[in-house]
Amino acid sequence: MIPVTMLDAATVVGQVTDPELPMVTLAELGIVRDVRQDGDGVLVTITPTYSGCPAMETIRADIAGALRRAGFERVEVRTVLAPAWTTDWISETGRRKLAEAGIAPPGPAPRRPAGPVPLTLTPRPSDLRCPRCGSADTEAVAAFGATACRELRRCRACREPFEHMKEI
Structure with a gap:
């Protein structure tokens, strides 16, 4: 077990890969919102790529497991849905890794108007x-x-x- 003093929690979380896209880390994918460390305890806040993402249970378990292996005793992983995740949050490194794979x-996420989203039946160019x-x-x-x-x-x-x- 790596002593807590050797790795901070953000570094540990930053190395956890996505279970469906293992070529990118969760941080590169942009779903890690915040990592707060207090002694041997850590609170990680994540936002799913979409609210029904079936990988969320695995992602929470992978983050918690990595932190516990790094010596953190108390780990909490919270999921927040607002603001909603957007593909604009994927880092340039993450985009490069996706392309290499x-x-x-x-591309850029579509800009959504406030309020109801109009239905369009034609694909975006x-x-x-x-x-x-x-x-x-x-x-x-x-x-x-x-x-x-x-x-x-x-x-x-x-x-x-x-x-x-x-x-x-």
Whole structure:
């Protein structure tokens, strides 16, 4: 067990990877909102990528386990839903790691008006590039990939399929 004096809680939490996207840390993904350390106790605040994310139980357990292995006795992981997470919170390092793993990172999140969100039936125009060859000539194959926050696409230039993390 690493003594608490050797690693601070934020460093420990910053190394925990996402269970569905193990190439990025939770901090790079932007879901770690706050880490407060008080002696041997830690309070971590996280926001899910969406409110129904099935990985949240695993994420909380991974954070708590990493902190306990680092010597923290008292660990609490709180989930907050407001403000809602947005793909704009993914760090540049996280975006680079997604692309290196063959997942097209999201572009800028759509700006939402205050109040009710109008329903639109036409897809947003996209300058999405293939993470393998860089071509912008891509097409959607399926609205959902391995998880609800990703879609399956294909590059018309290199013909390779790839996933795209949707903008939220």
